[in-house]
Amino acid sequence: MPNAPTWQRSLDIALAAGNVFRTKADGWKLFCERLNVPPFLVWNVVPGLDRLTRALAVTDNAAFVAEGFLRWLNRIRPAGAPELTEISLNRAGGDWVPQRPGPTPRAGVTAAPGPASLRAVFRPQC
Numbered sequence: 001m002p003n004a005p006t007w008q009r010s011l012d013i014a015l016a017a018g019n020v021f022r023t024k025a026d027g028w029k030l031f032c033e034r035l036n037v038p039p040f041l042v043w044n045v046v047p048g049l050d051r052l053t054r055a056l057a058v059t060d061n062a063a064f065v066a067e068g069f070l071r072w073l074n075r076i077r078p079a080g081a082p083e084l085t086e087i088s089l090n091r092a093g094g095d096w097v098p099q100r101p102g103p104t105p106r107a108g109v110t111a112a113p114g115p116a117s118l119r120a121v122f123r124p125q126c
Contacts, residue, residue: 012072014062015062015063015064015068015069015072016064016069016072017063018058018059018062018063018064019059019063019064019065019066019068019069021055021056021059021063022056022059022063025056025059040052040053066087069087070084070086070087073087
């Protein structure tokens with residue numbers, strides 16, 4: 001969408017960022033749930049919890065839904081790149097990386113932090 005007005009491109013980037021932020025927050029909540037820890041426990045003692053919760057609340061209305069995110073990714077894909085057909089929730093960890101190998105191109109979005117690396121960090125040191 002290179003001919004779109006600047007305001008439209010800026011809005012699309014903001015909506016995409018909202019989608020990624022919400023997805024990562026959902027992954028963090030899932031990780032904490034598996035550890036039986038409240039997800040924002042640490043944020044209660046440091047500044048910024050109100051800003052974080054407001055930002056998460058904004059993503060309810062100001063973020064692409066999965067289908068919109070997929071359409072946006074296809075609009076901005078490089079010339080000649082195959083069209084993405086689905087967004088997979090990659091529970092193995094890592095950052096957002098478009099996954100194009102194989103017969104069905106997919107965009108991978110991390111829904112949960114890398115469990116092995118995070119468990120190692122939060123494992124009690126005995």
